Amino acid sequence: MNHVLCGLAANVSLPSELVDRLIAVADADIAAVLADRADLSHAQALALASRVAESAVRLAYAGRLTAADVDPVAQPDVALVLLDEGAGSPQWARLFAADPVVGRREKLAACPGLPRDVVEMLAADSxxxxxxxxxxxxxxxxxxxxxxxxxxxxxxxxxxxxxxxxxxxxxxxxxxxxxxxxxxxxxxxxxxxxEHEPRCPRADRDPLxxxxxxxxxxxxxxxxxxxxxxxxxxPTEAVAGFAEHASPLLRRALAARPGLPSQVYGRLAVDPHPAVRADLAENPSIDDALIHALATDPDDDVRRRLAHNPHVPLDVLTRLTGTTRIGTALPARIAAASPDEVEELARSPNPDVRMLVARRRDLPPVTRDALATDPDAKVVGSIAPHPGLSEARLRAMLARYGVQVAAKVAANPDAPPALLEDLARHEPPVQKAFREVARHRNATALALLTCLTDARARPMAAGHPALPQPVIAELLTDAAPRVAEAAAANPSLPLAVMSDLLARLRL
Structure with a gap:
C-alpha cells in the first residue's frame, strides 16, 4: 500500500488533471480513496472503473455510474448494486434470477421493486x-x-x-x-x-x-x-404471553418492545435475569411506578439503562447519579429538560447532577458561565467544551484545575489560537490535549509543531492546513505511514509538491 498516494488521492486540493494522472496508475487501495472524492466527474468515474474493476461497486453505490455504463454480464456485482439502488434494468433482474451463482440470486432477492415474474422465480429457488x-x-x-x-x-x-x-x-x-x-x-x-456447544472451538461457526x-x-x-x-x-395480543416464556432471550425481546400492557411490563420487572430487567429499564413505555421500582434494582446495568430512559423523572435520575455509573453519554432526559429544569439541575447540591447538565451544549449563557466557575473539577471539565465560553473563563478553568481540564479546554470550539499554543506547551504535558489541539480549527503553526512531538497527535497535526508547507512536505517521508498519508492529504500541500510526487514516480 502506497500511503502517500492514498493520502494524495484524498486531498481535496488535488486538481482534476492530477486526479486523472492518479487514476491512470491506481491500484485497489488508491482507487478506493479516489472513488469517494466528491469532485470526481462521470468521465473520471468511468476511467477509474475501467482501471480497477472492483472500484466500480463503490462508484455505483455513490451514484457515479448509471445503467448505461454497466454490462451486467461482465460486471454482475455492479449491476446488482444498481438494482439494489433502484437504478437497474428489469431485464437484469430476469438475468440474475437464473444466474448459477447462488450469491447473486441472494443479492437480487434483497432488491426492491422486482418484477412479479422474478419474485416468483426467487420464491421457488432451489x-x-x-x-x-x-x-x-x-x-x-x-x-x-x-x-x-x-x-x-x-x-x-x-x-x-x-x-x-x-x-x-x-x-x-x-x-x-x-x-x-x-x-x-x-x-x-x-x-x-x-446441539452445537456454545463454546465450540470449531473455526467455521457453521452452524452457529x-x-x-x-x-x-x-x-x-x-x-x-x-x-x-x-x-x-x-400484534400486541400475540406477544404478551411470552413474559413468562422459559427462554430469557425471548423475554428480553419482549422487554424492549414498546406499547405493551402495564401488567406485562410488571412481570418482566421482577424477572430473575438482570438482562431482561435492563432491557425493560430503557423501554420508554414503562410507567412511573415501574421506573421507581427499577431505580432500586440491585443490578448496576439495570440502573444505568434506567438513567438513559427518556421518561425517567428527574428526581429518580438525580438519585441514580449517586449509586450508578451512568457513562459519558448525555442522558435523554437531561437533553430534553425544560429551561426551568435545567436551572434546577445546575443548582443541584450534587456535583454529579451538575456534571450531567453541563454536558448539554445549548445552555443559556448565564447557566453556562455559572457552571464554568463550579467548585468541582468534573463539572468544569464537562462544561469546558461548551461553545461561547470566553478566553478569560477558559484560562481561569485551566489555572484552577490544570491537567484535569486541559484536554476539555482544548476541545472548546471557540478556544483562541493563543490559548491553544499555551495548551500545547503545558507543563506537565497532557497527551489528550495534544490531540485536541492538533484537530482544532484555530490551531496555529506553532501549536501544531509542538503537537508533532506526540506520537498519537502527530498524524492529526500532519493533516492540519495551518501547518507550514515545508513541514508538510517533509512529513511525506515520515517513518510512520499514517503521518505520511495525513501529510499527503493536507489541503495546504503545495501544488508543485503534488506534481513532483507524481512525476518522481513517473506517473
Whole structure:
C-alpha cells in the first residue's frame, strides 16, 4: 500500500488533471480513496472503473455510474448494486434470477421493486438462502405465502419483514395455523439430534454455537419467535404471553418492545435475569411506578439503562447519579429538560447532577458561565467544551484545575489560537490535549509543531492546513505511514509538491 498516494488521492486540493494522472496508475487501495472524492466527474468515474474493476461497486453505490455504463454480464456485482439502488434494468433482474451463482440470486432477492415474474422465480429457488432473503424484503402477499414454507429459515426471514401481515406474524409466534417446518439449517448439515456447544472451538461457526435440532428445529424456531417479538407489526395480543416464556432471550425481546400492557411490563420487572430487567429499564413505555421500582434494582446495568430512559423523572435520575455509573453519554432526559429544569439541575447540591447538565451544549449563557466557575473539577471539565465560553473563563478553568481540564479546554470550539499554543506547551504535558489541539480549527503553526512531538497527535497535526508547507512536505517521508498519508492529504500541500510526487514516480 502506497500511503502517500492514498493520502494524495484524498486531498481535496488535488486538481482534476492530477486526479486523472492518479487514476491512470491506481491500484485497489488508491482507487478506493479516489472513488469517494466528491469532485470526481462521470468521465473520471468511468476511467477509474475501467482501471480497477472492483472500484466500480463503490462508484455505483455513490451514484457515479448509471445503467448505461454497466454490462451486467461482465460486471454482475455492479449491476446488482444498481438494482439494489433502484437504478437497474428489469431485464437484469430476469438475468440474475437464473444466474448459477447462488450469491447473486441472494443479492437480487434483497432488491426492491422486482418484477412479479422474478419474485416468483426467487420464491421457488432451489437454494433456501435465496428464498430466505426474499422473505426478509418482499411484499405482504408473498411474505404471507412464504410463512408456510417447509424450511424454518425462510419463516425466520418472514418474521423479520415488517411488511408481513400481523396475523401471519402472530401465527409464526405460536405455530398455530401453519404446517410444521420440515427442515432447518442445522438438520440440513448435521445428523439429528444435534446441539452445537456454545463454546465450540470449531473455526467455521457453521452452524452457529448454540444451534440445535432434534427434529423440531428448536433453535431456528426460537430465533423466529425472537425476531417476531421485535417486529413492530406483530400484534400486541400475540406477544404478551411470552413474559413468562422459559427462554430469557425471548423475554428480553419482549422487554424492549414498546406499547405493551402495564401488567406485562410488571412481570418482566421482577424477572430473575438482570438482562431482561435492563432491557425493560430503557423501554420508554414503562410507567412511573415501574421506573421507581427499577431505580432500586440491585443490578448496576439495570440502573444505568434506567438513567438513559427518556421518561425517567428527574428526581429518580438525580438519585441514580449517586449509586450508578451512568457513562459519558448525555442522558435523554437531561437533553430534553425544560429551561426551568435545567436551572434546577445546575443548582443541584450534587456535583454529579451538575456534571450531567453541563454536558448539554445549548445552555443559556448565564447557566453556562455559572457552571464554568463550579467548585468541582468534573463539572468544569464537562462544561469546558461548551461553545461561547470566553478566553478569560477558559484560562481561569485551566489555572484552577490544570491537567484535569486541559484536554476539555482544548476541545472548546471557540478556544483562541493563543490559548491553544499555551495548551500545547503545558507543563506537565497532557497527551489528550495534544490531540485536541492538533484537530482544532484555530490551531496555529506553532501549536501544531509542538503537537508533532506526540506520537498519537502527530498524524492529526500532519493533516492540519495551518501547518507550514515545508513541514508538510517533509512529513511525506515520515517513518510512520499514517503521518505520511495525513501529510499527503493536507489541503495546504503545495501544488508543485503534488506534481513532483507524481512525476518522481513517473506517473
Amino acid at each position: 437454494d433456501v438462502r435465496v428464498v430466505a432473503e426474499l422473505a426478509l424484503w418482499t411484499t405482504p402477499d408473498v411474505a404471507a405465502r412464504l410463512a408456510g414454507h417447509p424450511h424454518a429459515e425462510v419463516r425466520r426471514g418472514v418474521a423479520a419483514n415488517e411488511a408481513t401481515p400481523p396475523a401471519v406474524l402472530a401465527a409464526l409466534l405460536t405455530g398455530q395455523g401453519l404446517p410444521p417446518a420440515q427442515r432447518c439449517l442445522v438438520c440440513d448439515r448435521e445428523v439429528t439430534p444435534f 454455537p448454540g444451534a440445535c435440532c432434534d427434529g423440531s428445529h428448536e433453535s431456528t424456531v426460537r430465533e423466529t419467535q425472537r425476531t417476531a417479538l421485535g417486529n413492530p407489526a406483530t
